[in-house]
C-alpha cells in the first residue's frame with residue numbers, strides 16, 4: 175500500500191520526457207565511437223549503439239518506431255545499415271524497445287529473459303501506459319546470465335546485471351574495441367530513472383557498477399543509455415553520485431524524516447550538475463527513498 179502511494183505521487187510530479195514525449199520531429203546525430211562501433215543519439219530516447227558489419231549491422235536498443243525515418247537514414251550511411259541482423263534490447267523501457275516494431279520483422283531481437291514478459295503485456299510507468307509490443311517486435315532470443323553474439327568474427331558480449339536500473343538490465347561489451355553500451359545503468363551527467371516497481375534497487379545498482387568498473391580497461395569508451403559517449407571517469411562519477419544519494423537518504427530515514435522532509439531538504443550544492451537532465455533533485459530523491467523503503 176505504501177509503495178502504491180509513493181508511485182502515484184511520483185507520477186504527478188514527473189515529466190516523462192524520455193518515456194514518450196510526442197515529438198513529431200527529432201534530430202538524430204551519428205558519431206563513431208571506435209572501429210565499427212557507432213552511436214545514434216536523439217537527445218531524448220535511449221542511445222542506439224551500432225556495430226556496423228557489411229553482412230548486416232547489429233543495433234543495441236531501438237528508440238521509438240515513430241523515429242523510423244531519421245533512424246533509417248542514419249543507419250543507411252553505415253556499412254550493413256540497410257539490413258539489421260540483430261537488435262539487442264538493454265531493458266524493457268519503451269524509449270529503448272518501441273523501435274522493435276521497425277526492425278523486429280527481418281531481425282533477431284535479443285534480450286534478457288526478464289524483459290520479454292514485460293513487453294508482452296501493457297505496462298504503466300510514470301503515469302503513462304505502454305501497450306504490449308506486437309508479436310513480430312518481440313524478442314525471439316532471451317538469455318539468463320551471459321550471451322555472445324558475433325558480427326562476422328567480432329564477439330559481442332551481453333552480460334546481465336540483476337536489479338540495478340530495472341530487473342532486466344544488459345550491458346553490451348565489444349571488448350576488441352574497448353567499447354561498452356550500458357543501457358540505462360548509466361545516465362551520463364544527469365539524475366537517472368530507476369524502475370523500482372520492476373526490480374530497480376539503488377544499493378544493488380552501486381554494487382553492479384562496481385563490478386563493471388572492476389574489469390574495465392581504463393581507456394574504455396562508454397555509450398550510456400542517455401547522454402554523450404564518455405570514459406571511465408564519468409561512469410565512476412555517476413556511481414559515486416548514486417552511492418552518495420543513497421547515503422544521504424538512508425541517514426535521513428534513520429532520523430525518522432518523512433519523504434516530504436527529505437525532498438524539501440534536497441541535496442547539497444555539489445549535486446547541482448546532475449539536475450540538467452530529465453529529473454529534478456526531489457524526483458530523484460523520491461526514487462531513492464522508494465528503493466530504500468522497499469526493504
Ligand SMILES: [Zn+2]
Pocket residue numbers: 265267339358367
Ligand atoms: Zn530505462
